[in-house]
Amino acid sequence: MTDDWFARNTHRWQDWSLEDLLAARGGTRVSLVVPARNEAATVGDVVSRVRSALMDTVDLLDEIVVIDSDSTDDTYAVASDAGAVVHRAAEIRPDLGSLPGKGEAMWKSQFVTTGDLLVFVDADLVDWDTHFVPGLLGPLLTRPEVSLVKGFYERPHLDGRDDDTAAYEGGRVTELVARPLIALRCPELAGLVQPLAGEWAVRRSLLARLSVPTGYAVELAALVDTVADLGVEAIAQVDLGRRAHRHQALRDLGAMATQILAAMEARGLRPAPDPVPLRQYHPSATGIEPLVREVAVTERPPAVSVPDAPMPASALPAVAP
Template structure:
């Protein structure tokens, strides 16, 4: 097989570190282009205010690397909308953006809807649940897009803090359970050209609007891997770069919820092979009952939005 040497060569050409560029160099490279930070959020009142405030103070108020910070509130039932507004973001409820197109819950839906309410030629996406991070994430992601015209999509990767066996703090570059058990095996089997990506499902990434608006977008958690596969198909793997962002922590999902995420990823990859996918997918999971396992069926949405440019 010659895919792995090719992936290794891609890694050497297209892997960067967040401090490869100074803010001054990025500002000069940005020129008149507008850059939007998009934060999809659902019930993240505890953390979204800190994310918005810190980025606004560092990259809007101090230096104008960002032109806008837009939070897309995806059907939150807590105070996410108010907290993000008070922190200085422009906040839109996902369901209220282009209501003529309808609305479905999901991270990908919020990111797709952002195309109708942002103005940036470059879009940076950050998760709202960050608890161990720094504002250099944003300039790090922008570096390849502002300085390398052939690059159209940039993925972040980072050390994920965890406890070691002795109870102390250790770090890992694994991408999480869904990455290691689902996404990375899928890449190895079906898309070895993407094997150089350290964390293909990372929530911190950036993309040119001119590319994102041409992509079909899964409405759920498959949006990250689908964007990588579709970008490589459209523009080649060298249109993708990745940046080491240092360290990041976030809240961990319940294992059964990870099953739903994995289902969406598998469905998106299957559809890209031209194979039929039932919608929604019925996922049967089991919980302990009084004296036996209790089955629970979950309807997992696997919808995709068409390229925004087609609308």
């Protein structure tokens, strides 16, 4: 990506009014997908606010679908009461099996949604607004050459500081893993502010052709594969303002980083073993002890290759050379 790409393909959510998007939408069907696991505390607010603003007040969305990934709390009931259509990931195409992970929920959403455009929003948002959704739809509804849109935002690491340096420090895996990987292996993506952002939108016609890591590498893999399939001009990004959510523990970030590295390896030199034995260390009564975590790096095949996949005709265009 060059500075020219950044100038052409970086937008602000305010660039389009709701009236502009409703006019551009025409007969295009739009699905909002919210992957969720044990998010009863926040998923209801996400669903109810978006439904009120973008379905009940204006007709921008056709459906809000929550994919519940093996939650042990009240995520399913809370999301349903808030007005979403809720599916348990394990119950979607049970003939295909069920795997843990955010990417698995997103992959399986293709079998229970009807939208030509899919908008993904995380379920754990605590500092956000409903403009996230129309902001992500803007490039897809107004620029036919764009097939994937990434959101970016201030994402503070809320550790007691209140200054400018903290504004973008919430994305620790982005800065320590994804961005160096992009610099080394896929510099075409260097213009993306937040390549791992959980808020993004995609044409079904593209997503259905992509292999999908079942864990946290889904976002980076989609970007790398989109560049390989359609070129970098098929990607745009939108400044959504500010976003905050809770942060993962350091060792959990290690597992996320492992999945991202494995996804890049699968698209380059050699595939990683599955699972990857990640050796970490923690204090104990007798000193330091090793802890080996088995990190799954499984990928699901493109949905178009799955027998009896309920894909709309718009999902089956010829693949660009």
